[in-house]
Amino acid sequence: MKLIDGKAIAEQIKLEIATEVNHIIAKGGKRPHLAAILVGHDGGSETYVAAKVKACEVCGFKSSLIRYESDVTEEELLAKVYELNKDNDVDGFIVQLPLPKHISEQKIIEAIDYRKDVDGFHPINVGRMAIGLPCYVSATPNGILELLKRYQIETTGKKCVILGRSNIVGKPMAMLMMQKKYPGDATVTICHSHSTNLINECKAADIIIAALGQPNFVKEYMVKEGAVVIDVGTTRVPDSTKKSGFKLTGDVDFNAVAPKCSYITPVPGGVGPMTIVSLMKNTLLAGKKAIYQ
């Protein structure tokens, strides 16, 4: 069993990005610039955005944080999105989700110029990904692909079972793993709350990508000897022994499952650290105008 060290890979990629940014600057190029809009003071969102700003520093990016109180109107937010769309200094930007209920997240996402949509949530980027065209791939799926690549995990012809069909993980992951390229070319099965045969699908899987948000859902008896297990779950389970009062818990019963695996991601330290790095990768692509002009 080999542990997939997302934290180490993430650090390595940030250094690679920083090196490339140094080259760009040395050649007289423009420093990539990521802007983030944060509405309100949700604890999780604050943490994520702070981590993104910090990652920008490490990568040598310029970053801008634009804050609004949670009573901001949809019109005000849209106006800012349009402003950032036009701002030539901003290469890419994100609107941290979730947004307050009086604001339509979908409307905001679709207002973002897809050429600056480094979160990869705009339908144009989702559609281009499905068709197999160059695009911004969203953070978590992108991070998983990167881990598979870095560990040179074979995917061609493998049975890849994806648990969960969310728009941000399960569905894009399915679309990516079925593309005619590496990582990809897998026989993809997507299971969800309505699946009646989930256990047998898992048992036959060469690769399991668990993104259900159900702590310890994947048990030892559901996993084939030698399987690759990617755990996307990050549920906060109360734990009085922790200073924070909770333990970040994956969708996989790690201790029981790990001994059967060829590769497995831990939680924390597996997929998690890769998500912010994916955003950095997209920001670099945006800065270089590598995908869209």
Add this chain to the structure above:
Amino acid sequence: MKLIDGKAIAEQIKLEIATEVNHIIAKGGKRPHLAAILVGHDGGSETYVAAKVKACEVCGFKSSLIRYESDVTEEELLAKVYELNKDNDVDGFIVQLPLPKHISEQKIIEAIDYRKDVDGFHPINVGRMAIGLPCYVSATPNGILELLKRYQIETTGKKCVILGRSNIVGKPMAMLMMQKKYPGDATVTICHSHSTNLINECKAADIIIAALGQPNFVKEYMVKEGAVVIDVGTTRVPDSTKKSGFKLTGDVDFNAVAPKCSYITPVPGGVGPMTIVSLMKNTLLAGKKAIYQ
């Protein structure tokens, strides 16, 4: 075994559309208008476009056919697309594929205003479909969903195996069958040329959707007793007993497979007739501005 009569369903839907158009006209509304651009004189394309124009008549739509010789430049074609985008009388339009090699099909598709993209090929429509938002769904997948609905075939929790991962059938079909709605909510597996376990996947399937373009690929031993089999294949196999010199042949070895099925589509007369009807349905939606304003 019940035969899915695509031809009869298609005729029925065209009548339903014609009735609705009559109501629209009676209320002083606008007659839906579909435009089609046809480049060159490819036999297949001529036949399809002629059938689309004829279907428009039956449905009570206005139709316009715009023809170019195969030496038309990409610029000329793009100019026409932009003209149709702006033409308020045209509700939806299609550019018949394939196009001559000197023209980028993807560039043409992306130039079409997604609000008039009744073929559902624009990345915005593909992306919105993947996310589960209202959009124009492309013809063949849309037709298959309609058949499943009309025959009230259960899909929730069923194992649906899709053979083939083309951008126009396999991939969208996978995305649609995994959505949280009916038809959908299936456990979806997508198999293709690199799949090593295709036969076992098929054997376990409650629903098989074959879209490989390989005549008689699905054999009797690959199909579970009681399965639903949807055959998307339409390969022209030479046949001297036919006036045309060929026989339209599906991906399913029909005679051997049919007795095991609960439902099966024939070729011809199954999925085929539904594709043009799907385009008509999208044109009606466009005329009513039911999806986009």
